[in-house]
Amino acid sequence: MHLIKKPSLSFWQIFNMNVGFLGIQFSFGLQQTAINPVFLFLGASEDMLPILNIAGPVTGLVIQPIIGAISDKTWSPRFGRRKPFFLIGAIIGSLCLFAFPLSPALWFAVGLLWILDVGNNMAMEPYRAFVGDKLPEKQLSLGYQMQSLFVGAGIVLANASIFLFQDWFGGGDVADVAGSIPKWLYYSFFIGAFLSVATILWSVLKTPEIPPTENEMREIKEHNALSFVQRFNMPFVEISKAIKEMPPFMWKLSVVYLFQWYALFVYWQFITPLFMHTMGFDLSEAAAQSAKMSTTYNISTMVVALALVPLVLKIGSKKVYAASLLGTGLALFAIPYISDPIYVLLPMVFFGIGWAAMMGIPYTMVSKIVPQDRRGVYMGILNMMIVIPMGIETLTFGPIFKSLLGGNAVNAILFAGVFFVLAAVFSLRLNVKGEKEEKMG
Template sequence: MLNRIKPKLSFWQIFNMNVGFLGIQYSFGLQQSAINPIFLFLGAKEEILPILNIAGPVTGLVIQPLIGAISDKTWSPRWGRRKPFFLIGALMGSLCLFAFPLSPALWFAVGLLWILDVGNNMAMEPYRAFVGDKLPDEQLSMGYQMQSLFVGAGILLANASLFLFQDWFGGGQDIEGTIPKWLYYSFFIGSFLSIATISWSVLKTPEIPPTDAELEEINKHKSLPFAERFKMPFVEISHAVKEMPRFMWRLSAVYLFQWYALFVYWQFITPLFRVTMGYDTSEAAAQAAKMSTTYNVVTAVVALILVPLTLRFGGKKIYALSLFGTAIALIAIPHISDPVYVLFPMVLFGIGWAAMMGIPYSMVSKIVPQERRGVYMGILNMMIVIPMGIQTLTFGPIFKNLLGGNSVNAMLFAGAFFVIAGLLATRLNMPKDTNNPEIDL
């Protein structure tokens, strides 16, 4: 493992380097709360929502590790290592967000989702590695929890915009095949934030130049024939998976249940409120946006509070407890029919979301080699999208045939999966020696 002494950064330096996550997560917030309602507005049936969302898992599975491996072998004195990928991804996301509410038909919206997910994945994966590149080990928890703060803030803004714009500019009955005008404004704001916030971080945060040994390796890679360079990222991903620390294999088991359950929640929270509260699609989407706003307020507030708690009690304990809390929230939601009281479980969900978006990344970043951080962060995100892919392919039949086509049962199913994830998280022992990650604490 290549080691280097990295200077400590101030609070505001860490803040500035993570501002770009605001735009990425605003886009993700719209995907959580607005994309599936748009599909419903354009005539999609509830049972096909999972398969319509398969773009996220497929693009994440391919793009994130691939971009991670390529960025590990990239360096430009002018543009840096990770920044070119931020900018290209942000530009793609910005254009797609602008076009999304203008979708004339379901097939067009589904196609835009594919392109949007490619852009978001291209921006997000090297951002995770970027934090690890810049920060010494003792500041990794702060760096990734700062990302978690912006996760909460970005999704909060996205969802707050949805129900505020509906309140200000909505009204009237849903018209099948038509996207309400109040949805347009949230997407246009997201289009601006996607490129503006990434540009802020790019301009404010210089990358650390590679060491002589890293530069020699990069130049050696550049000198290879094109065919060799083309297949090299795939070879690198294959080798990294074979050599992956035991800790990451255990984390993959947690992620299988955690992310399967999260995708169920995001897809079926709007249909749930059509059942439990008798809302139409617009009203249910607005209530779902309020739920997301609530838990992301909590995430933004508690994200940095988790840093000292993690240092004192250990990432494993805080992470496992957060998953159990999220399970309680999901099991409670279907039993509450009041639109105000149903927001209270989102406090537990928000704490869980803050932990999920920060703690695993800081733990993994400490045990993987610096020169392969990009590819390992890509593999970590493969562990997210594979469960999502499994969910999109399997949950439609499960929902229809085993859960009776009832969104209440879907939410209880997700809660049970979070219980399993919490139990598996209790097995996440950090290695005693980060240079030998097979020796557990």
């Protein structure tokens, strides 16, 4: 491992460094809350939703580790190491967000989702590594929890825009027309297209990257001297090597992620259909209610994200993580049995605490134990641990929902709650051994 002494950054420097996550997560918020309703508006059936979301797992599995490995071997005195990748990704995402509500048919929207996911994944992974590159170990927790804050803020803005625009511009009558996307949904996507680029530019212009060490620069030059075929193959070689040498802690974390992310994908896909069953809402009303749910839990995330930093230091990252996952599971057990659209928002406070932990704590732990010069590829591998469960969910949950759960969205949400409880149980395995491995790293 090539060590480099990193200066401590001020609170506002860390803030500016993470502003770009606002735009990325606005886009992600639309994927959570608006894209599945768009598919339903364009004629998809509920049991089709998992397979229609296969783009996220596939592109995440392919794009993030490859971009991470490439960025590890990249340096430009003018543009830096990570910033060119998340700027290009933001531009791709912006163009797709602008076009998405104009989709004339289901196949067009599904195709755009694939391209949007490529852009978002291209931006996401180098951004995770960017924070680890810049911060000394003592500030990693603050850096990644600041990302959690912007994760919450971006998704809050995305989802608030959905139900506010529906309230301001109406949409119930349009939503009843088969194959039609309500006009009130357009504005959220247009705002996301602007924020995707604008916030990334803020961070790019405000935050210089740390130049590579002499050893890292030598490795980059040696890499650039290789033939095109060798350079093309190198990311795959790096990914394979990194997986073989992956710290035991990450293997344990992968088990937690299997249940955690499978459950999250189920929730995002079936929370809108749930309200059509439990509250008798039409599709527009259900989409607006699910946006309110997401807004509530992401406000909770914003409030508690930085508060988790001293709590983690006091009682340990893994205990906080396990408790947060358990609280998320309990929230999902409660939601299907609350028929009031206001009271059903209360469990989302616990969901938001869990989301804050999920978006910060694992990245802090992993960033401490992986080599500086391979942080990009390992952050990409960490994302593989996210998208593989999502991929499994998209391929398996449609038949499970239809055959085993009776095609009932209530049962789908309860199923997700069980998986969160299992994730909490497996995260307890990280406690003692995981902390020892972190210290060894």
